[in-house]
Amino acid sequence: MCVIRVGKQVIYLILFLNVLFMSSYVMAHPHVFIVQRLKIVFDDQGMAGFEVEWHFDEMFSNMIAMDFDQNKNSILEPAEVLVVKEKAFSYIAEYDYFFFVKINGQPFKVKWFKNFNAVLKNGKLSYHFFVPCHVKANPSFKQVVIATYDPTYYTAIFFARKQPARLENGDGFVIESTIKKDENTSIYFGMINPWALFLKFKLKS
Amino acid sequence: MRIAFFLFFVWGVCVVIMVQPVLAQNPFTAKPKSKAHHMSTHTTAENSFLTMVTRWQHGLNQKMAALVREAKETHSLKPLAFLVLVAFAYGVLHAAGPGHGKALAVSYILSQRPKLFRGVFFGSCIALFHGLSGILFVLIIHMILQKSITGTLEDVTRTTKIISFSLIACLGLGILIKSGYKFIKTVKGDQPDDNGNHNRHIYGPLLSALFVGIIPCSGVVMVMLLALSMKLVGLGIMLGITISMGMALTITCVVVMVMSGKAVSLVMAEKYSRLPLTFENLIETISGLLIASFGFLFLAAVI
Numbered sequence: 081m082c083v084i085r086v087g088k089q090v091i092y093l094i095l096f097l098n099v100l101f102m103s104s105y106v107m108a109h110p111h112v113f114i115v116q117r118l119k120i121v122f123d124d125q126g127m128a129g130f131e132v133e134w135h136f137d138e139m140f141s142n143m144i145a146m147d148f149d150q151n152k153n154s155i156l157e158p159a160e161v162l163v164v165k166e167k168a169f170s171y172i173a174e175y176d177y178f179f180f181v182k183i184n185g186q187p188f189k190v191k192w193f194k195n196f197n198a199v200l201k202n203g204k205l206s207y208h209f210f211v212p213c214h215v216k217a218n219p220s221f222k223q224v225v226i227a228t229y230d231p232t233y234y235t236a237i238f239f240a241r242k243q244p245a246r247l248e249n250g251d252g253f254v255i256e257s258t259i260k261k262d263e264n265t266s267i268y269f270g271m272i273n274p275w276a277l278f279l280k281f282k283l284k285s
Numbered sequence: 286m287r288i289a290f291f292l293f294f295v296w297g298v299c300v301v302i303m304v305q306p307v308l309a310q311n312p313f314t315a316k317p318k319s320k321a322h323h324m325s326t327h328t329t330a331e332n333s334f335l336t337m338v339t340r341w342q343h344g345l346n347q348k349m350a351a352l353v354r355e356a357k358e359t360h361s362l363k364p365l366a367f368l369v370l371v372a373f374a375y376g377v378l379h380a381a382g383p384g385h386g387k388a389l390a391v392s393y394i395l396s397q398r399p400k401l402f403r404g405v406f407f408g409s410c411i412a413l414f415h416g417l418s419g420i421l422f423v424l425i426i427h428m429i430l431q432k433s434i435t436g437t438l439e440d441v442t443r444t445t446k447i448i449s450f451s452l453i454a455c456l457g458l459g460i461l462i463k464s465g466y467k468f469i470k471t472v473k474g475d476q477p478d479d480n481g482n483h484n485r486h487i488y489g490p491l492l493s494a495l496f497v498g499i500i501p502c503s504g505v506v507m508v509m510l511l512a513l514s515m516k517l518v519g520l521g522i523m524l525g526i527t528i529s530m531g532m533a534l535t536i537t538c539v540v541v542m543v544m545s546g547k548a549v550s551l552v553m554a555e556k557y558s559r560l561p562l563t564f565e566n567l568i569e570t571i572s573g574l575l576i577a578s579f580g581f582l583f584l585a586a587v588i
Contacts, residue, residue: 146514
């Protein structure tokens with residue numbers, strides 16, 4: 081009986097300490113969900129950058145539509161897209177647009193983007209933009225790792241299950257790519273390895 | 286004393302860790318207050334629980350949106366039962382993260398000696414106020430004032446945070462002073478005023494829960510907005526309340542587990558004559574210190 085009592089107490093104590101930790105570090109707290117597709121674009125020299133498609137969940141889409149689809153026609157016109165860009169996209173510049181790129185192991189800071197567009201279709205919002213990231217190809221392989229995450233974890237970003245990444249104009253290069261967890265990077269206080277696109281390419285001999 | 290130092294260390298770590306995520310705001314629609322520190326380069330084991338919970342939340346979020354749409358299009362009550370279940374599950378998972386007052390609730394419960402019912406009541410009230418605040422926010426801002434949600438949500442959240450954290454800091458200071466006084470008395474060997482009275486109650490659980498839960502829950506706000514966009518105000522309110530009930534379950538579980546842990550720790554210390562009382566007063570003093578620290582730290586971060 082005594083053994084049982086002590087056993088229970090120890091279990092409760094472990095649970096207690098566990099909860100103390102849990103209450104501080106469990107961060108399953110995203111409010112916005114994005115499914116993303118990337119298109120890696122090559123030019124004559126090597127990699128030119130990547131096109132991004134972000135498909136938002138219906139609830140966030142609805143919130144943006146309520147505020148920025150001024151004429152309530154369920155379509156975002158160019159003038160409305162400009163407002164969306166200013167009021168619901170440009171702020172994430174502070175977080176490098178959620179892109180954390182490493183070229184041969186060295187961080188590449190994402191500061192710019194081009195061709196931003198926001199599309200509202202069937203009540204679902206998507207952002208489309210291009211991130212310039214020039215990496216010249218050599219006869220030997222170069223590696224580019226593209227991880228996407230929101231450092232505040234307000235947003236959860238997943239790669240799409242179907243066609244998560246594509247290549248454009250890659251015929252002149254030997255290219256290997258895979259999407260997997262980046263074991264060398266940890267986020268959210270060391271709790272998660274983000275998923276990333278690993279790309280290796282070199283000139284065709 | 287070693288245990289006390291260990292607990293103090295654990296809670297200290299919690300305070301530091303808690304500050305950043307709990308203050309997360311919508312990064313798309315609000316200017317960040319400070320630059321985020323985001324990339325670390327050490328390897329770590331993946332937290333599959335966290336990944337799984339996030340994916341479940343995403344799935345439930347999608348399901349909820351689809352069911353609201355179905356309810357609107359079919360004018361049927363059929364999807365509602367399932368919708369309520371999904372909303373409840375969403376609330377349970379949603380409150381598993383920071384920003385829902387759990388750490389404060391834990392510290393507050395540790396600083397008091399509530400009975401089980403009062404602990405459950407306190408945990409539930411935090412979640413319900415958090416959800417109701419979201420519902421009221423949408424009703425007032427969107428339906429009555431007809432203002433934009435995204436910018437206003439950030440402003441209102443900031444204002445309520447300032448109010449909430451100020452009140453929490455004051456509450457913590459009050460508990461700290463009272464418990465500190467009792468702790469010093471027991472260490473000196475004086476008889477405490479309450480003489481170990483086990484009927485010492487949690488002070489104003491409703492008001493304390495209101496302090497913590499006043500900040501509108503963004504999850505509830507988004508669900509409400511979706512329902513409103515389809516002119517389903519009643520359904521939106523019902524879903525908001527259901528999500529709050531789900532959150533209440535999570536927060537209450539945390540509170541009950543902490544209460545059990547505290548009770549067990551005191552039972553284990555019972556074999557030493559004065560230790561339980563000293564230990565309990567020490568826990569209460571540290572908890573008061575933590576509540577005040579949370580309040581001031583969060584307040585400083587918001588301002």
